[in-house]
Amino acid sequence: MLIVLLGIVFILSLGLGSVSIPPSDVAKILVGREASLPMLSTIVWDLRLPRTLTAILAGAALAAAGLQMQTMFRNPLAGPYVLGVDAGASLGVALVTLGWGVGAEGFLSNVGLLAGLGRLGAATLGAGATLCLVLAIAARLRSDVTLLVVGLLIGYFASGLVGVMVYMSVPESIQRYLQWTFGSFTAATWPTIGLLAISVGLGCLIALLLSKSMDALLLGEEYAESVGIAVRRVRWGLVIGSSILAASVTAICGPIGFIGVAVPHLARELLRTSQHRYLLPSTMLIGAIVAVIADIIARGPGDDVTLPLNAITSLFGAPLLVWLVLRRVEVSQ
């Protein structure tokens, strides 16, 4: 059922925008036949298909990463960014986009090298560096909760650095930086989509292989250990897998909020199960659907003007989470 729904929003996403394309034409274009207007083919292949595929991959990845973190920390408010990956990516992007402003003062003169990599490279480096830092710290920790706190603090630290850089920057570069933090599925080109697909595929494979272990982790670390789960190894898998997912999406699309936190809850409500062999694939499908819908809403004005994606996910995600939390409180009383 979810796959059918994904198919529907996929076709809708290819058809909707400043130029509407009827579903029959969309289907024709996809199978390589001529549409009624040749221009439509260009719009689908060069604009809307990359954008929609990015949304599908990003939505699935963020939701899967969010589910992994919620399970690992047994905390319903955990998400793909609890380990600070987004803050690391933001720092990378800030160094490139804001670096121009301070670079002139010689304050960060070596930043020029980073700038050459562009926003994408910088975000990847930032997220990767944060990931390594979290892993290095995780190796010394026994408790999941401590790791959660460390992740949060790394996030705050990176945000602090970004704050200083924003303060010292010129408005134009701040604008460029903010543009990235708004989040968008439009930046992707076919080669980057290929890279995204590979890393999302890898991350989701790791998650799927760990579904039994994640079931056990819901009981707590000691119980998981007692039913034969190698808890330390599984934790490494979850941290690495979810960080690959979150980092690759963030590098390409910017930090996209709420999908990773809210979608696993939707999946649990829908399936009424906590078993990850069902929950994980459904979470990925729902994540993809939600991301595509959010993108359709974001392009409301048209293909060339796009509302900030993060505003859309927050506007819809926050009330949803509030509703879920309130429902849970009512149920437990």
Add this chain to the structure above:
Amino acid sequence: MSDHLTPVLTTHDLTIGFTSKHAIANGLNLSVESGDLVFLLGPNGVGKTTLLKTLAGLHSPIHGRIELNGVPLHSIRRDTLAKRRSIVLTQQSAASSLRAREIVSLGRLPYASWSGSMNAGDEEIIERAMSMTSCSALADRLVSELSDGERQKVFIARAIAQDTPIIMLDEPTAFIDLPRRIEIMQLLRRLTREFHKAVILSTHDLDLALMAADRIWLLGAGGTFATGLPEELVLSGDLKRSFHSADILFDESTGRFAWNNESGEPIDVQGEGLLAHWTKRALVRLGYRIHSGALNKVLISSLPLTWTFTSANNSHSFPSLAELANHLRRR
């Protein structure tokens, strides 16, 4: 029957604790047989949980050996070990999204496929574990909606579903009212008698231990250790020693702790049956020491029911125990 008497768990010169400087207990030579209901008894904070977790392989021993069926614990693969012993912990940190049935079914995880899927046989075992612990009716409830007692039963069902020869429980009766505690004891006893499981549980509930234990491991403050039948430990004075303090008296005939009333005012009770028994209990509670031939006397007469208190200089009659108690508290 003979295989029920082979030890399923033994330790040799075991030292437990967190660092060798701060060992909790050392030189432990323990042995548990199939069908044994073993109570690990000791005051709060003495290291019962650490001992249980060490025996379960969740905590490393500082020194010495633990063997399951003669095989060193540390050489047993994690997934094999999961089929040998199951645990019920005191602190439950399970995710609130779990339902009771899901918790029980997680006991079958050691037998499940790589993805965690289970077969009809597993489902049957899960159902049976839930009906044995009478928590079938809770199956669809969220863990956050369960009372302490219900949650405890669900986690015991989970351990039963794991189908291991050894079950270890850390304080399974904490936070639970007395009737429910006895219910859990009966269940654990049934596991040892009918299914020949070895059950080890920690508790500081001496009453239950004296009532149900096949064997007591007594862990005292300062790392002292004694083991034996409950009755043996009473007779040897070990129980008295490990729980004794100035204000608490261990009554060796009832196996109960009482307030130390040695310095209380002596009083004599004359009456019969339950009335006399509970009148004495009330007086002890008020700080008196029951002593026949004492100068202070309480005489219980029926028709009409009257308690007459006589002391050296006066005498009063009361129509109820409450009024007697009230008078005595104001003297």
